[in-house]
Amino acid sequence: MNPRRKKRMFTLIGVVFGIGSAVGLTLYALQENINxxxxxxxxxxxxxxxxxxxxxxxxxxxxxxxxxxxxxxxxxxxxxxxxxxxxxxxxxxxxxxxxxxxxxxxxxxxxxxxxxxxxxxxxxxxxxxxxxxxxxxxxxxxxxxxxxxxxxxxxxxxxxx
The missing domain is CATH 2.40.50.140 (Nucleic acid-binding proteins)
Structure with a gap:
């Protein structure tokens, strides 16, 4: 695999993981405040x-x-x-x-x-x-x-x- 493609793939995986983690943590935090x-x-x-x-x-x-x-x-x-x-x-x-x-x-x-x-x-x-x-x-x-x-x-x- 081309080093440039490898770097893009890891960057994309990191961004998706970061956004998913942020959304998950936000929903978990809001769960206690929903009434x-x-x-x-x-x-x-x-x-x-x-x-x-x-x-x-x-x-x-x-x-x-x-x-x-x-x-x-x-x-x-x-x-x-x-x-x-x-x-x-x-x-x-x-x-x-x-x-x-x-x-x-x-x-x-x-x-x-x-x-x-x-x-x-x-x-x-x-x-x-x-x-x-x-x-x-x-x-x-x-x-x-x-x-x-x-x-x-x-x-x-x-x-x-």
Missing amino acids: LFYTPSELINGKGPDLEKPFIGQKLRIGGMVVPGSVVRDERSLDVEFKLVDTGPLVTVRYKGILPDLFREGQGIVAQGNLIEPNVIEAFEVLAKHDEQYMPPEVAEAVKGIKHEKPKYYTNGASEN
């Missing part, structure tokens, strides 16, 4: 045509309506637990911290956190809408037709599921 949006129904039943469910420990965002009567605050700490609903099952959200001023029962919120049980999220951020007209697009699409009232299967602080 998918779910509604309570998608979290329990699965999302997409394959009904994929998130795995325990996965970082995600969840949006829905806060179930009236479900907010439980710990008197000795900043721990808060509440339930979210869209059109189906309930999902429990646990949060340690001060909730936004606009947070209230019967309102749409988005929580970001980790899945710790199939229907329990340990949130590290809770966002509430800032006025009556605004709702995050994902939540608005997910909760179309939901009224600000207790679901039929939710009574006296416990679900009958």
Whole structure:
């Protein structure tokens, strides 16, 4: 093989290997920062045509309506637990911290956190809408037709599921 061709071939192999390594490392680094949006129904039943469910420990965002009567605050700490609903099952959200001023029962919120049980999220951020007209697009699409009232299967602080 001609020395000039040999040099070009090794250079080309080096460039392809370098670009492939850079893309692979970038995708690996971004894997931890990707958080998918779910509604309570998608979290329990699965999302997409394959009904994929998130795995325990996965970082995600969840949006829905806060179930009236479900907010439980710990008197000795900043721990808060509440339930979210869209059109189906309930999902429990646990949060340690001060909730936004606009947070209230019967309102749409988005929580970001980790899945710790199939229907329990340990949130590290809770966002509430800032006025009556605004709702995050994902939540608005997910909760179309939901009224600000207790679901039929939710009574006296416990679900009958």
